[in-house]
Amino acid sequence: MKIAWKEMKKSKAKFLILGSIIFLVSLLTFIISGLANGLSQDNAALIKDLPTGEFYLNKDANQTYNLSKIDEGMQKQILIDYPNATAFSVQMGFVNDAEDKQHSIAFVTSTESQLFPTVKEGEIILDSSLKEEGLEVGDVLTNNQFSGEFVVTGFVDQQKYSHAPVAFINMTNYQEIYRVMEMQAIFIPGKETPTLSALDSFSNKEFLNAIPSYSAEQMSLNMIVWFLVIISGMLFAIFFYMMNVQKIGLYGILKAIGMKTMSLFKMIWYQMMIITLISLALSIALSQVFSFVAPEGMPFHLTMETVLPLSAVFIIVGFIGATISGFQIKKIEPLQAIQQGEM
Amino acid sequence: MATFTIDEVKKTFSNGEIEEEILKGVNLKLKEGEITALVGPSGSGKSTILTIAAGLQRASGGEILFEGKDMTKMSQEEIRQIRATDFGFVFQSSHLVPFLTVEEQLQLMLDVAETKFNKKEQSKAIEEILELVDMNHRKDAYPSSLSGGERQRVAIARAIIHRPKVLFADEPTASLDTKRSKGVMELLQELTRTLNLTTLMVTHDEEMLPYADRIITMRDGYIVE
Numbered sequence: 001m002k003i004a005w006k007e008m009k010k011s012k013a014k015f016l017i018l019g020s021i022i023f024l025v026s027l028l029t030f031i032i033s034g035l036a037n038g039l040s041q042d043n044a045a046l047i048k049d050l051p052t053g054e055f056y057l058n059k060d061a062n063q064t065y066n067l068s069k070i071d072e073g074m075q076k077q078i079l080i081d082y083p084n085a086t087a088f089s090v091q092m093g094f095v096n097d098a099e100d101k102q103h104s105i106a107f108v109t110s111t112e113s114q115l116f117p118t119v120k121e122g123e124i125i126l127d128s129s130l131k132e133e134g135l136e137v138g139d140v141l142t143n144n145q146f147s148g149e150f151v152v153t154g155f156v157d158q159q160k161y162s163h164a165p166v167a168f169i170n171m172t173n174y175q176e177i178y179r180v181m182e183m184q185a186i187f188i189p190g191k192e193t194p195t196l197s198a199l200d201s202f203s204n205k206e207f208l209n210a211i212p213s214y215s216a217e218q219m220s221l222n223m224i225v226w227f228l229v230i231i232s233g234m235l236f237a238i239f240f241y242m243m244n245v246q247k248i249g250l251y252g253i254l255k256a257i258g259m260k261t262m263s264l265f266k267m268i269w270y271q272m273m274i275i276t277l278i279s280l281a282l283s284i285a286l287s288q289v290f291s292f293v294a295p296e297g298m299p300f301h302l303t304m305e306t307v308l309p310l311s312a313v314f315i316i317v318g319f320i321g322a323t324i325s326g327f328q329i330k331k332i333e334p335l336q337a338i339q340q341g342e343m
Numbered sequence: 344m345a346t347f348t349i350d351e352v353k354k355t356f357s358n359g360e361i362e363e364e365i366l367k368g369v370n371l372k373l374k375e376g377e378i379t380a381l382v383g384p385s386g387s388g389k390s391t392i393l394t395i396a397a398g399l400q401r402a403s404g405g406e407i408l409f410e411g412k413d414m415t416k417m418s419q420e421e422i423r424q425i426r427a428t429d430f431g432f433v434f435q436s437s438h439l440v441p442f443l444t445v446e447e448q449l450q451l452m453l454d455v456a457e458t459k460f461n462k463k464e465q466s467k468a469i470e471e472i473l474e475l476v477d478m479n480h481r482k483d484a485y486p487s488s489l490s491g492g493e494r495q496r497v498a499i500a501r502a503i504i505h506r507p508k509v510l511f512a513d514e515p516t517a518s519l520d521t522k523r524s525k526g527v528m529e530l531l532q533e534l535t536r537t538l539n540l541t542t543l544m545v546t547h548d549e550e551m552l553p554y555a556d557r558i559i560t561m562r563d564g565y566i567v568e
């Protein structure tokens with residue numbers, strides 16, 4: 001594919017322009033995906049980091065977890081039938097520290113389980129982001145619905161719910177604060193999960209989307225990401241289309257001397273691949289730099305698990321765009337070009 | 344011996360409702376090692392018969408026998424293959440690839456013709472051909488830096504580097520002055536002899552006729568001899 005490479009070298013400006021646009025679009029895409037990821041982590045790490053499994057809510061709850069109340073007898077039976085199941089509840093709330101400063105948190109409590117930390121009565125385990133608000137192990141916290149006091153016994157990393165840091169407390173304390181005996185949800189980890197007739201069941205993804213703001217946030221950001229991907233595909237299509245129009249004469253001659261149409265397609269694909277790979281390499285590198293220099297407090301989380309599939313999509317979309325532009329090459333008659341007689 | 348026989352070839356173009364018969368049954372035999380020159384007034388169908396023979400467009404009727412096979416019955420892909428390996432083309436303008444050097448133009452043609460040369464054989468073949476057309480000193484030049492005559496010589500080199508059997512040349516000297524035209528004709532004559540090419544050339548320049556072995560005159564879609 002020397003001819004493809006030579007053409008790029010000879011018309012550097014054109015290809016550089018396309019390359020830099022693709023670079024900018026893909027960089028923007030990576031940054032927005034990083035943001036989407038970061039926000040989803042910030043919004044729901046508590047749920048996101050649970051293993052694959054099934055969530056169950058009360059049927060009357062209308063698919064809203066904080067309206068859900070699981071009957072105590074039923075819960076007991078389920079926990080016996082499925083030993084690794086756990087019942088849990090989440091409610092937004094506040095704690096006050098010794099200086100009476102209020103901290104917004106999400107109270108979480110659960111039955112004994114590997115999935116959530118076990119907390120004794122009067123103790124509290126906090127998400128480590130609260131350290132930045134000055135809280136330390138041994139601090140005493142209060143809540144105006146709660147007669148006793150909480151002692152901070154530890155911190156856990158990356159436990160967020162609805163953009164608030166999570167506070168794990170004991171079930172008895174939780175029941176006192178919120179004056180409910182029932183738990184909101186049951187989670188059973190594993191791929192093969194039962195259908196429980198009295199309860200609605202949700203996959204991890206469905207449960208995440210039931211968190212208020214989660215799907216709204218993710219949907220709008222993901223929409224931007226997909227628009228950018230489509231735009232980059234269209235850029236390839238338009239750019240190569242315009243280049244092909246300029247080269248109709250050349251393609252005609254190459255066909256006349258016996259070149260296969262497939263070789264002309266390969267030429268376009270080769271050029272598209274070179275541009276895409278260089279642009280992606282640069283934007284991946286720069287988006288990683290961005291994750292270090294991103295402003296403090298900006299939730300930005302971009303891993304190769306996001307970048308690599310997105311890059312693959314960019315390549316596929318670029319390929320489709322370039323190929324669509326190539327259909328006109330198929331139609332070029334060698335004779336036309338010769339009779340036009342230029343060069 | 345005739346390698347190429349054009350037998351009662353007709354061509355009709357339709358412009359909407361009106362059908363116009365441009366070739367009204369052309370018969371022609373081309374011989375190896377000879378230049379056959381097609382002359383005649385403009386619009387008489389010279390380019391049309393040449394491009395049909397060269398497999399660049401289809402005849403409306405008749406037969407074109409190349410090495411005993413009828414090209415009018417071949418698929419598009421079979422014809423492409425013949426164009427790539429057995430035919431060479433020189434046009435009025437050189438139609439070189441603007442972003443390839445002289446040497447690369449020839450490499451490209453060798454690739455298109457799928458010649459089984461290794462690197463060394465390739466550069467040897469290129470050097471030989473450039474020697475023949477006297478362009479070795481410009482092998483790294485791009486078309487834009489060549490004169491019209493030089494470009495045409497490179498186009499001729501490209502047309503024969505893959506050792507085709509038939510060479511088609513449609514007014515190869517039309518864009519050149521008399522002196523350069525004669526140079527190109529001498530070259531075509533020499534190549535036709537030494538490489539035993541079957542050459543079909545269209546020209547309207549009387550001065551080029553002495554270089555032809557046979558002269559065929561066309562008028563209104565017929566051969567009038």
Ligand SMILES: Nc1ncnc2c1ncn2[C@@H]1O[C@H](COP(=O)(O)OP(=O)(O)O)[C@@H](O)[C@H]1O
Pocket residue numbers: 356357365383384385386387388389390391392
């Ligand atoms: N694709 C085409 N469609 C319609 N008419 C054509 C086409 N190609 C050639 N012609 C007509 O055929 C006639 C012969 O053309 P051509 O073979 O180019 O003549 P010459 O080369 O002898 O000058 C002209 O009248 C030209 O207008």
Ligand SMILES: [Mg+2]
Pocket residue numbers: 389390391545
């Ligand atoms: Mg003509």
